[in-house]
Every structure is written in C-alpha cells, then in structure tokens.
Amino acid sequence: MSSFTASFAVRAYIAVAAVGLTAPIIGSFLVQRRLALIGDGIGHLAFAGVAIGVALSIAPVCGALATAILGALALERLRTKGRIAGDLALAFVFYGALASALVLLSLRHRLDASAIGVLFGNPYVASWNDVITIVVLCAVVVATIVPFYPQLLAVALDEETARAAGLPVDALNLLTVTLTALLVAAGMRVVGLLLIASLLVIPIAAGSRLAHSFRRTISWGVAFGIASCIGGLLFALGQGNVHPGGTMVLAAIAGFVAAAFAGRRAARRHPRQTGS
Amino acid sequence: MPLTVELGAVRFAYGASPVLEGADLELEAGEFVVLAGHNGSGKSTLLKLCLGLLRSQAGTVRVLGGSPEDPAVRRRIGYAPQGLRVVTSIPVSVDEVVTAGLTPVRPMIRRIPDEDSRIASALKAVGMEDLAHECLFELSGGQQQRTILARALVADPPLLLLDEPTTGIDQSLRPRLAAELRARADRGATVLAVSHDPDDFHAVLDRILVIADGRIRQMSHDQFHAHFDVS
Numbered sequence: 001m002s003s004f005t006a007s008f009a010v011r012a013y014i015a016v017a018a019v020g021l022t023a024p025i026i027g028s029f030l031v032q033r034r035l036a037l038i039g040d041g042i043g044h045l046a047f048a049g050v051a052i053g054v055a056l057s058i059a060p061v062c063g064a065l066a067t068a069i070l071g072a073l074a075l076e077r078l079r080t081k082g083r084i085a086g087d088l089a090l091a092f093v094f095y096g097a098l099a100s101a102l103v104l105l106s107l108r109h110r111l112d113a114s115a116i117g118v119l120f121g122n123p124y125v126a127s128w129n130d131v132i133t134i135v136v137l138c139a140v141v142v143a144t145i146v147p148f149y150p151q152l153l154a155v156a157l158d159e160e161t162a163r164a165a166g167l168p169v170d171a172l173n174l175l176t177v178t179l180t181a182l183l184v185a186a187g188m189r190v191v192g193l194l195l196i197a198s199l200l201v202i203p204i205a206a207g208s209r210l211a212h213s214f215r216r217t218i219s220w221g222v223a224f225g226i227a228s229c230i231g232g233l234l235f236a237l238g239q240g241n242v243h244p245g246g247t248m249v250l251a252a253i254a255g256f257v258a259a260a261f262a263g264r265r266a267a268r269r270h271p272r273q274t275g276s
Numbered sequence: 277m278p279l280t281v282e283l284g285a286v287r288f289a290y291g292a293s294p295v296l297e298g299a300d301l302e303l304e305a306g307e308f309v310v311l312a313g314h315n316g317s318g319k320s321t322l323l324k325l326c327l328g329l330l331r332s333q334a335g336t337v338r339v340l341g342g343s344p345e346d347p348a349v350r351r352r353i354g355y356a357p358q359g360l361r362v363v364t365s366i367p368v369s370v371d372e373v374v375t376a377g378l379t380p381v382r383p384m385i386r387r388i389p390d391e392d393s394r395i396a397s398a399l400k401a402v403g404m405e406d407l408a409h410e411c412l413f414e415l416s417g418g419q420q421q422r423t424i425l426a427r428a429l430v431a432d433p434p435l436l437l438l439d440e441p442t443t444g445i446d447q448s449l450r451p452r453l454a455a456e457l458r459a460r461a462d463r464g465a466t467v468l469a470v471s472h473d474p475d476d477f478h479a480v481l482d483r484i485l486v487i488a489d490g491r492i493r494q495m496s497h498d499q500f501h502a503h504f505d506v507s
Contacts, residue, residue, distance in 0.1 A: 028366060031365050031366055032365045032366045033365075034365060147384050148384075150375070150376070150378075150379045150382060151379055153372065153376060153379075154376040154379040154380075157368060157372075157373060157376055158357075158376070160329065160357065161355055161357055161376075161427075162376075162379075163329065164327040164328070164329055164350060164353070164355045164357075165350055165351060165353070165355065165377075165379070165380040166346075166347035166348065166349070166350030166351040166380050167347075167379065167380055168347070204366065208365070208366050208367055211367050212367050212369055212409070212410065212411035212414075213367060213368060213369035213372055213409070213411070214366055214367065214368045214369070214372050215372065216367075217366050217367055
C-alpha cells in the first residue's frame with residue numbers, strides 16, 4: 001500500500017484539512033484586530049497545559065484545552081484593562097508558560113520526545129480518536145462563528161463604534177480568544193503548538209492579497225489553508241523523512257508569495273479609479 | 277417635541293484638565309444642531325458622553341429618554357466618529373462597513389427583511405451607490421468618510437451624532453449631505469454634528485451651539501463668525 005493511501009495518511013488528511021479550514025476563519029478576526037501573535041501566546045499556554053496534564057496524569061489535550069482557554073481569557077483581560085501593554089502581556093505569557101512547562105516536565109522526568117513533540121506536531125501519529133477530537137473542536141469553532149459573524153466583524157472593523165452602538169464588545173472579544181484557544185488545542189497534535197499560529201495568520205494574509213472584501217478574504221484564506229495543509233502533507237509523505245508540520249507552513253508561505261505576486265499583477269492590469 | 281438629549285450641569289475632566297464644567301444642553305426631536313468650538317474645547321468629549329463611551333464626573337446625561345450606558349439606548353444612535361477608525365489589516369468592502377451599522381438592530385443569524393434596500397438607500401444618500409463593492413482602502417479620504425456616514429445612517433436612527441462629518445469631503449458634495457441630514461431631521465431625527473465650520477450646514481441647520489470655557493452657549497451665525505473670526 002502506498003504511503004499516500006495508508007490509513008495513517010487518511011487520518012492525517014482529515015485532521016490537517018479540518019485545521020486548515022478552521023484556522024483562517026478565526027484568524028481573520030485576529031489579523032484584522034492586529035492580534036496575529038495571540039495564537040502563538042496561546043500555543044505557549046497550551047504547552048504549559050500539556051505539562052500540567054502530564055503532572056496530573058490526565059490527557060494532554062484536556063490540560064492544553066483548559067490552560068489555553070483560561071490563559072486566553074486572562075490575556076484578553078490584561079489587554080483590555082490596559083494594565084499592561086499588549087505586546088508586553090504576550091511576552092510574559094510566551095516565556096512564563098514555556099518556562100513553567102519545562103520546569104514541570106523535568107520535575108516529573110517527562111521532558112522527552114513525546115512532550116517536545118507537541119511543540120511541532122505530527123499528523124502521522126493521530127489516532128481516530130484524535131481525528132474525531134480535532135474535527136469536533138474545529139466544528140465547534142466554525143459553528144460558533146457563523147451566527148456571531150456580523151457582530152465579530154463589526155468589532156473587528158471598529159471597536160469603539162461597535163461599543164458605542166451597544167454591542168457586547170468585551171464578551172465578543174472573550175469569545176474570539178476562547179475560539180482561538182479551541183483551535184490551538186485542536187491543532188497541537190497535527191501542526192504543533194509552535195506552528196499552529198502560522199495557520200491563523202499566513203493563509204489570511206495570502207487571501208488579503210487577492211480579495212477586496214472581508215468575506216472574500218476569508219474564502220481565499222480557507223482555500224489557502226486547506227491547500228497548504230494538504231499540499232505540505234503530500235510533499236512530506238512523498239519525501240518520507242521530512243517533517244510535515246514544517247512543509248505545511250512552508251507551503252502556506254509559498255501560497256502567500258504567489259498570492260502577493262498575483263495580486264500585484266491584477267492591480268496593474270485593472271487599476272481602480274477613485275474620485276474625491 | 278420630546279427631548280432626545282439632556283445634559284444637566286455636566287462636569288468632565290481628563291485628569292486635572294477640566295473640559296466641561298457645568299455644561300447644559302437640551303436637544304429636541306427633529307432638530308439639526310451644529311456644535312462648534314476651538315480644538316480641545318470638548319466637542320468630541322460631549323459626543324462620547326452622549327454615547328456612554330465616557331462617564332460624566334458630575335451632572336446628568338440622558339439620551340433618548342434613558343441612560344447612554346444602556347445598550348438598548350445606544351442601539352438607537354447613529355454615530356460617525358472623526359476620521360477613519362476602521363483598521364486596515366484585511367480588505368473590507370464599502371457595503372460590509374455599511375452593513376456593520378445594521379448589526380446592533382439585526383437579529384442573530386437572520387437578515388433584516390429590507391437589509392439590501394436599506395444599505396443601497398444609505399449609500400445613495402451619501403452618493404456612494406456605485407461604489408458598494410469597492411475596497412474601502414482603495415478609495416479617497418472623502419469617499420471613506422462618506423462610507424462612515426452611510427454606516428451611521430443605515431439603521432435610520434432617531435439620533436445622529438456626527439463628529440466632523442464633512443472632513444475630507446469635496447466642497448461640491450457638502451450641500452447634498454447637508455440636505456440629506458436636514459431631511460432626516462424633518463422626519464423626526466435629531467442631528468447633532470460637531471463641526472469647526474458651521475458654514476457647511478448654514479442653509480439647513482436650526483441652531484449653532486458653541487463650547488467655550490467648559491460651557492455650551494447658543495450663537496447666531498453672525499455671532500459665531502464674530503467670535504471665531506472665520507468669515
């Protein structure tokens with residue numbers, strides 16, 4: 001049986017496609033609000049959650065999910081209350097969570113390849129239970145965004161005007177970071193906690209080079225997200241000994257470069273006329 | 277006519293710097309009022325107090341018969357902030373920005389039955405009907421400002437709070453916008469436009485109010501020009 005059609009590969013296709021589809025949707029609101037790196041911070045938090053899960057002998061994904069959500073909510077509160085600058089808050093979270101995870105894992109003598117593996121992910125080792133968990137988490141993220149899309153977009157476009165219009169801005173911001181935490185937990189097994197944030201950002205950045213509206217940018221972002229995940233996975237499967245997490249992210253970057261080139265060509269062919 | 281905006285002895289300061297001190301204001305339904313004053317006199321602050329974005333340190337603020345901190349009250353206000361506040365990371369189309377003005381009055385998931393015609397009508401009111409699907413950031417500053425105005429108008433609110441609504445807009449288009457706002461007032465809406473130059477609305481406005489030394493005073497057009505020496 002070819003490695004492309006083996007059962008582990010089929011599970012990997014489903015898992016990475018679910019993450020590739022979902023990440024740009026939630027990523028669009030983060031990028032628009034210039035919070036592109038918050039996914040990275042939540043990834044570091046989730047690593048601390050994995051360590052807590054190991055220390056308490058519970059499933060790492062449960063520890064990651066709980067820590068990512070609680071940490072994301074705390075991070076958003078720090079940011080909105082203005083007690084600490086956004087980038088400074090992220091830095092504390094980045095390094096504090098990573099350091100805590102290393103200390104906890106080493107104290108439990110579990111600082112081994114499997115623990116370090118969640119930083120970079122490996123879709124080949126995903127079981128059917130993992131795949132179901134990933135698909136369910138991604139479905140929850142998408143199913144939550146759909147009804148709240150107009151409100152989330154209004155806040156992403158102009159937070160002050162949304163607040164002035166009576167929208168529950170704080171609650172919608174908390175919803176955004178909570179959904180980001182769900183996506184990070186979903187993607188940690190297949191893409192890794194250090195690389196999952198790239199799928200929140202790069203496909204949307206690529207889509208923004210081709211689209212003229214928010215909705216179109218998301219559509220293009222989803223297409224780039226799925227294509228880069230599946231394309232990167234196929235390349236890694238074909239090579240045999242290349243890490244698929246890396247190839248998926250590099251495929252996303254290649255997609256961005258292609259989109260930027262195509263967008264500039266289109267702009268030169270069809271320059272827009274504007275008046276005063 | 278019922279009062280839509282009531283400020284009584286309002287005080288507000290940024291730190292140790294007082295902006296409003298004992299400011300009083302009453303606006304009726306159907307009035308078109310321009311609020312003028314020097315830079316830093318408190319014009320935008322007053323709008324933000326009416327929107328519940330700032331809280332007065334003394335005095336009372338009532339809007340549309342309720343507290344401006346009540347989301348149900350805020351949903352009935354059309355607000356156009358000064359300048360373009362929409363951030364620029366992702367392309368956004370003109371109709372997406374205008375649609376955001378309907379979000380506070382829109383039920384979850386479902387669209388408002390006449391949503392498309394409302395958006396088209398708001399865009400037509402500001403002369404942007406042919407640019408609905410254009411990317412906002414490929415438009416001129418004046419077109420972007422008109423888009424923000426259309427967002428404030430689209431829900432047909434009973435109170436319009438507009439902060440420097442003509443900034444960047446071509447002189448030839450300003451009478452059309454002034455006539456549109458007058459028509460809204462004639463249909464019962466209250467229009468409060470902050471402007472450093474009431475001449476933009478001279479032909480259609482009901483009153484000129486001026487903030488000076490923390491208080492609000494009414495002036496005639498001639499008094500305004502005599503005071504500010506702009507004519």
